[in-house]
Amino acid sequence: MNALPRSVTVHSASRLLRIEWDDGSESALPHALLRARCRCAFCTKAARAGAAAPDCSGVVLTEAHAMADAGLNLVFSDGHRRGIYPWAYLRELDEGVS
Template sequence: MSRLLCIEWDDGTESTLSHALLRARCRCAFCERAARAGEESGGGTGVVLTEAHAIADTGLNLVFSDGHRRGIYPWAYLRELGTSGGIQGDLPS
């Protein structure tokens, strides 16, 4: 298993996002609350993406092996993550 989500955009560019990065950068209310409290919301380098569901034209709902399924990743946010440099398996610092 590659542990990478690859997205090809309409303009021909590609984003390659590691599952660990996607899990670590979840912006759902649960994860945001945990981050503000200085707690880890889960994930880690061993987490894998198990499901991806399109949410109309809004983005993707991603489900991870740690049971987390609350995050909706807007297309613009996925594009931002793909151009921010924290790709190919690196966790954010």
Template sequence: MAAAAVQPDFSGGGRADEVILRNNDSTLELPFASSVSIEANAGALRAACRCAWCTKARVEGAFPGGFSGLSITQIKPIGTYALNLHFSDGHDRGVFPWSYLRQLAKGLSG
């Protein structure tokens, strides 16, 4: 019997109360109603992008080892479950569900 595929969590895990860019737009801060605030660096977020282009580049071994000096140039909501982040290197395809942002921030801080 085949193992059941793990489905991504699109529930959102609760949206942040606001979206704040700090440090010359290089840090994304997300305060939540639970009095928890998470933050992540633009380079780390860019490196964590799961779009098809980035996934293909990883599989082909062509994904950059890091992204230093990046800023976030635009943020767009995707429904109520995610943010679409645009980066200063021109990349604008990443969709970051709230639950994934929380997971990334937790991993970056701990």
């Protein structure tokens, strides 16, 4: 079974989303990575159509809303708010950063 979060904190200054998991591990995910790796229908369609990846280097995560046991809905400074990031996907992204 996948670990679930114990706490989630948005750090604006460091531009990191920190997740403390119930298995004792911690994830520190850069805001730009989270925005660039959005899997919402709009972003997935654009990627499949061959659209250039957006420059997310200046994007900041402004809000994180828990979606019960499903994951997080993330809101970014560029106005993007469609993505739901399942807990398992956030762990997968962390493994790619580490």
